[in-house]
Amino acid sequence: MPVLDGRYRLDRRIGTGGMSEVWCAHDEVLDRPVAIKLITLPYADRATVAAAVEQVRAEARAAARLAHPNIASVHDFGLAPVPDGPAAPYIVMELVDGQTLAGHLRGGALDWRIAARVCAEVSAALAAAHLHGIVHRDVKPANILLTPAGVKVLDFGIAAAIGQRDPVAEGEVVGTPAFVAPERLNGVGATPATDVYAVGVLLYVCLAGRLPWPVHAEPDRPLSHVYRPPEPLPTVAGLPADVAALCLRCLSADPAARPTGVAMALLLAAAVEAQVYVPVPGPDLSLPVRRHTETGQRWRARTALDAPTEAAGRHRAPG
Incomplete structure (x- = not known):
């Protein structure tokens, strides 16, 4: 070899x-x-x-x-x-053992508790990247791996510095269109809020088993979220109202109205009593966190995810 x-x-x-x-x-x-x-x-x-x-x-x-x-x-x-x-x-x-979230979603929507835990850990990972001035730019189910030890966010291959514009022809963007924030389709550079938007789409798909907008034809897909507000989430048994509201806040057309990655991680983790690591500015960049009580406090917990029990695969294909 x-x-x-x-x-x-x-x-x-x-x-x-x-x-x-x-x-x-x-x-x-x-x-x-x-x-x-x-x-x-x-x-x-x-x-x-x-x-x-x-x-x-x-x-x-x-x-x-x-x-x-x-x-x-x-x-x-x-x-x-x-x-x-x-x-x-x-x-x-x-080299990570596990199956992509895309693979799990082929069977339809996830249990809301699993959806919240997955997106809490994704948000925590992205918050750590944002603290280092890095935006992922391609958050989607194929780039999320579920393992027995927890979520792994993959493929920072098209990551960018905060505020960096896409190095492509005018009118094109880097990333997967359905998960790209509307302001990026209008030429605004990548920011932490654009990653949060993608996590909002991810959470919606995990809860509903479909995108937040009606898609009548493939050419319509990239622009659906520019011209249409997201559809309300379908009724999900047991889903807390604040989790549903958080999902739709992430999909706001106004980047300033979206929560931060840290806030999203904490709120989703609290909804299911999950444990996540969130970053805190300073020398200890990944201080563990259990639950949110007051802005500015530090947190204690460790990473955990009860991964689904389906048979695991190997490392995902790129692209």
């Missing part, structure tokens, strides 16, 4: 998507399993290739700074030789 940099043995490919593929690999130096995300660069002039490599390197560095129990860790970055082509950058990541 091929070995990258004399260290990472590629055992089997476990996913492909877009311009990347993910391999189950073995770190022969530290004797541990890892996931390798190998990026295929387009054939282009040297300057374009160099810029693409630096972009991947910057993304790997940004993700590596995020030490949080609900974020899949990044261990290393390197360049792999490719026959007759530019060296391909690769990112070495934590």
Whole structure:
């Protein structure tokens, strides 16, 4: 089997998507399993290739700074030789056992308690990224992994600095259209509020089993949430009114009306007596939190998630 940099043995490919593929690999130096995300660069002039490599390197560095129990860790970055082509950058990541939220949602809506716990941990992970000045930009079910130990937020590959605009043609955005906040479709740069909007869509889908807007045809989907308010949540047995209200607040067209990631994590966790880690500015960036009582207080708890019992799969495919 091929070995990258004399260290990472590629055992089997476990996913492909877009311009990347993910391999189950073995770190022969530290004797541990890892996931390798190998990026295929387009054939282009040297300057374009160099810029693409630096972009991947910057993304790997940004993700590596995020030490949080609900974020899949990044261990290393390197360049792999490719026959007759530019060296391909690769990112070495934590290999996580579990199934994506997208896989669980194929069976329909989740129990509201599971939905709240999942989105509480996603919110806590994103709050940690926001504290480091990083916005994910592509929160969606395929990027959320459910494991026996809790949620893992994956693929910070298109993460951006807060306020950064999308590096694409005018009228296009980075991310999955149905989860992109309406202000980003109008040219506003990514902010923590845009990630919170995506978690609101995620929570709605988990509770209702569908998107918050009627979609009559595929071309209609990217613009539905720009021109229409979200539909009311369907009746969900036992769902607390404040959780339903929180979901719709996250979907507000006004970014200032949305809660912060920390507030969302705390409120959802309190609704199901779950335990999450939320960030606190200062040297201790991931102080555990149990429940909210007064702004400015510190919290104590640990991360936990009672994962669904369905058979687990391996690391998700990229893209």
